Amino acid sequence: MPQQIQYDLKSLTLTELEALIEQLGEKKFRAGQVYGWLHQKLVQDLEEMGNVPKKLREQLKEAVGFYSIRELDRLVSEIDGTSKFIFALHDGSVIESVLMKYKHGNSVCISSQVGCRMGCRFCASTLDGLSRNLLPSEMLDQIYYIQRATGERVSNIVIMGTGEPFDNFDHVMRFLSLITDEKGLNLSQRNITISTCGLVPRIRQFADRQMQCNLAISLHAPNDEMRRELMPIANSYTIDEIIEACEYFFEKTGRRITFEYSLVAGVNDKPEHAKLLIKRLRHLNCHVNLIPVNPIKERDYKQSTADSIKEFKNLLEKNRINVTIRREMGRDIQAACGQLRRKYTNGNQTGECL
Ligand code: SAH
Numbered sequence: 001m002p003q004q005i006q007y008d009l010k011s012l013t014l015t016e017l018e019a020l021i022e023q024l025g026e027k028k029f030r031a032g033q034v035y036g037w038l039h040q041k042l043v044q045d046l047e048e049m050g051n052v053p054k055k056l057r058e059q060l061k062e063a064v065g066f067y068s069i070r071e072l073d074r075l076v077s078e079i080d081g082t083s084k085f086i087f088a089l090h091d092g093s094v095i096e097s098v099l100m101k102y103k104h105g106n107s108v109c110i111s112s113q114v115g116c117r118m119g120c121r122f123c124a125s126t127l128d129g130l131s132r133n134l135l136p137s138e139m140l141d142q143i144y145y146i147q148r149a150t151g152e153r154v155s156n157i158v159i160m161g162t163g164e165p166f167d168n169f170d171h172v173m174r175f176l177s178l179i180t181d182e183k184g185l186n187l188s189q190r191n192i193t194i195s196t197c198g199l200v201p202r203i204r205q206f207a208d209r210q211m212q213c214n215l216a217i218s219l220h221a222p223n224d225e226m227r228r229e230l231m232p233i234a235n236s237y238t239i240d241e242i243i244e245a246c247e248y249f250f251e252k253t254g255r256r257i258t259f260e261y262s263l264v265a266g267v268n269d270k271p272e273h274a275k276l277l278i279k280r281l282r283h284l285n286c287h288v289n290l291i292p293v294n295p296i297k298e299r300d301y302k303q304s305t306a307d308s309i310k311e312f313k314n315l316l317e318k319n320r321i322n323v324t325i326r327r328e329m330g331r332d333i334q335a336a337c338g339q340l341r342r343k344y345t346n347g348n349q350t351g352e353c354l
Contacts, residue, residue, distance in 0.1 A: 008065040010038050010137030011174060014183060024059050032183075034060065039184030042144040044068040069095075069141045071149070072344065075333035082330030085146060086344055089114070089138060093131060094345050097142040097161060100329050105155035105191075110142045112172055113163025118197050119232040120218070122262060124296040125162040128345070133168040136175040143179065157187065160195040160216070166202035176213065189213045195260065200237045203245040207252040215249055216258040216289070217242060221268050222276035230268070239280060250285060257284065262291040263304040263312065270308070274315040287322040 012020065018031040030052060037049045046057045046066055060066065069087040072094065076083045083099040098109040116123070117130035139159075147154045157179065159165045165172045172194070179187050189212035196203065197218045206215070219239070221227035227234035246257045259281065263269040281288065290313060292303045304312070309325060316323040 008067055008135060008137050009060055010066065010140060011135050012064070013177070020060070020063060024056065024063065026056050030056060035183060039178065039181065042148045044145065044148070067137060069138065069145055071145065077330040077333045079332055080329055082333065083150070084330060084333050087142065087145070095134070095142070095162060097146060098330065099146050099150065099152065101152070106152045107156035107158060108143050108146055108154050109158045109161050110139055111161035111163050112139060112159050112165040112168050116163050117167065118164045120197060121230050122264060122293055122296065122299060122301050124298070127298055133171055134163070136171050136178060139172070139175040140178055143185070155187070156191045158193045158195065160193070164197055164199070165194050166196045166199040166206070169202055169205070173209070176211065197231060197233045198237055198242045199233070200241045200245045204248055207249040210252050212253065212255060214255060214258065216260055217246060219259045220262050222273050222280060226268055243280065243284065246284065257286045259286055259288050260291060261288055262293045263309055264293045265302040265304045267301070269304040269312055271311060271315060274312045278316060278319045278321060281321055282319060287324070288316055289324055289326050291326045292328070
């Protein structure tokens, strides 16, 4: 295997692919062909690359590896057409992705890791810890597969599935440059949202890249004490540090930050919590997305009542904070938050124990 290349075929940039193909003694123009098959025609099998010599296909596979994801199951919501995909990776790991259809276009929610080590108390994806990071190609493939299998053009991406994207920073950055490449699917940075539980140094590092992606911060509490109860990461970074990093992000990119706030009955959903939150966010150019918590069976967190959600929202609005309540998609197919994947993995992170 060529020394300097550490990624599999679908994770390579065009420049890296050109270098590899030249090392293999082939003409550089072949790289453009291969790249087009991978990132525009979205082939899941090297055999499909009609105009690429068989020998070269085999050499490439041998040199760096070529992986595709495999659909294990698909559930389609009868309520809103949301589709949930369960995929197996080449090593047997199981991940999930969700296709949501909106008037403004199709959005895919992708996973960035197999499992997660952030330990948020209300989240099903973290119950078995982190198994491994996804490769850039495995993030791309969730979108490529869905677009090809459904015939629906994907225009928006949210990195809000299983995993903490900033805990897999380099692979996520490479994924972003490949998915926005004009020689690939050419998605607009503005149509991509990264959601993080708040890894402060990474927020700053991301800001320095000055991309036009959207940043969402999972805040879920108006003070550090309460946040520590819900999210272990709050022991490492304070809300003040997160807000400073968000201000820095805004300075660098001009992009308005979204704060996600999952409402848990009796825990963080009272009017006094809304008032504390207002104090913290008032001076920021931001948007708050209220998420009625999806109860998971391993914990006894309960969803706030419709009235307390409304009251919380009204208080924020009165104080001129932009706020929306997240529309729940695919309720009938357990589309939310890692709930379905666990059924397939039974706590093992691979599908084999089914
Ligand atoms: N690790 C990233 C992205 C994955 S989770 C992050 O923390 O932002 C995407 C969003 O769903 C986060 O805001 C997360 O806190 C929230 N979430 C996870 N489990 C949930 C649940 N059971 N109910 C409501 N929101 C949940």
